[in-house]
Amino acid sequence: MSSNWEELWGLVRQMGAKEARGFDLTLPPSKPLTHNEGLSKGVKIELEDLDSSQAAGGLLSYKGNQVLVYIPDQGNNLAGVLKNPESGKKFHVSHCSTLDWMQAQNNNHRYVATNDTSGMFDLTGGKGTEKARGELSVCKNCLKHLNYQDYRGRNHEQKKIFNSFSLIEFFSTYSSLFKHPYTRSGRVRRNHAQAVGETQGEWSASQAPTVCSNCAVRLPKYVNTLSQNGGEQSAPTTHLCVDCNRRKNWHDAEPVLIDDMRAITRQRREQGLLQDIGTWKEAYELADPAFHGLMKIYERQGRSVPEVGHPLTDDNGMVLEPELALAWELQRSGVVATEAEQAQYESNEWVVLTLAQALMESQEDH
Numbered sequence: 001m002s003s004n005w006e007e008l009w010g011l012v013r014q015m016g017a018k019e020a021r022g023f024d025l026t027l028p029p030s031k032p033l034t035h036n037e038g039l040s041k042g043v044k045i046e047l048e049d050l051d052s053s054q055a056a057g058g059l060l061s062y063k064g065n066q067v068l069v070y071i072p073d074q075g076n077n078l079a080g081v082l083k084n085p086e087s088g089k090k091f092h093v094s095h096c097s098t099l100d101w102m103q104a105q106n107n108n109h110r111y112v113a114t115n116d117t118s119g120m121f122d123l124t125g126g127k128g129t130e131k132a133r134g135e136l137s138v139c140k141n142c143l144k145h146l147n148y149q150d151y152r153g154r155n156h157e158q159k160k161i162f163n164s165f166s167l168i169e170f171f172s173t174y175s176s177l178f179k180h181p182y183t184r185s186g187r188v189r190r191n192h193a194q195a196v197g198e199t200q201g202e203w204s205a206s207q208a209p210t211v212c213s214n215c216a217v218r219l220p221k222y223v224n225t226l227s228q229n230g231g232e233q234s235a236p237t238t239h240l241c242v243d244c245n246r247r248k249n250w251h252d253a254e255p256v257l258i259d260d261m262r263a264i265t266r267q268r269r270e271q272g273l274l275q276d277i278g279t280w281k282e283a284y285e286l287a288d289p290a291f292h293g294l295m296k297i298y299e300r301q302g303r304s305v306p307e308v309g310h311p312l313t314d315d316n317g318m319v320l321e322p323e324l325a326l327a328w329e330l331q332r333s334g335v336v337a338t339e340a341e342q343a344q345y346e347s348n349e350w351v352v353l354t355l356a357q358a359l360m361e362s363q364e365d366h
Helices: 008-013 075-083 097-104 140-146 155-163 165-179 191-196 242-248 259-270 280-286 291-299 339-343 356-363
Strands: 044-046 068-069 109-113 121-125 130-134 204-205 222-225 237-239 307-310 325-330 332-334 353-354
Touching: 044 332, 075 121, 075 130, 097 140, 121 165, 121 356, 130 280, 165 242, 165 259, 165 291, 259 307, 280 307, 291 325, 291 356, 332 356, 339 353, 353 356
Parallel strands: 332 353
Antiparallel strands: 044 109, 068 109, 121 130, 204 222, 222 237, 307 325, 325 332
């Protein structure tokens, strides 16, 4: 904004007042919004308020945040749910067939969205007169939709996958589809963590170039290092990149966000670690864990082993960012995480699906 104030200052001088030394009409910057504001405690939503089912691999997303949704009202069964969570209404983590049906029935006004991983929910009963915090069980259709831990392919182990489901493990696995971190809670259900066996050690920061002890990626700057002393004074130090750390220590690892995973994949590609993938086992070790459910389906279908982090170029020969998460060069097909990534490849002669689209297509598998 610019204006000529000379006439006004002339009147000021005639009155003998000192001339002002200028003022600023610029509005102060608005207070930045906290991406997580309210979600850790829960936000009442309608299902139509959720982000597109294509936005994050078919997972539930609210304003770019990874969330789950649940119905607080347990009717006249609140006491029973507190004793046996499996008897209550399930919480949802994906755009599954159950949520599709609920939305079609217009039953979308009773939900709460949260990114709290404690596994504890604010529940009501008796027409809202009773309130309590308690556990709920995950929706089995969500596990099937995402093929979480190969739920579709492990028919005899589905009950085990369901019973041992850990929200913090789930959120950690799929954090790399999101820009914002979920809420980590110390009140997590420990049954699965105890079964895995927790690693003892101390985390520290290293400025020296470090090689990941698991995937061998060389990290040029800060990296988390875990000293696995196991009670021995001279035990070697294990260095883990953030991706390998969340795989091995998901119970206390920080979320690996989408930009983190892109950076790790790019470093692995540039250092030649993705060139010699010849088996599905090797592909699982280097591909984003958020894609493992889809990969298990493709492996059962007899597809060839995919390339991981495959780069494509535009008409000017510039490498498009990010690379394809999974690719089959002979078939000129690939899979990416989000719609925004897919849009970059529209002018290419490749068929590129989002993770959500690929999972939907694979429903024919079962």
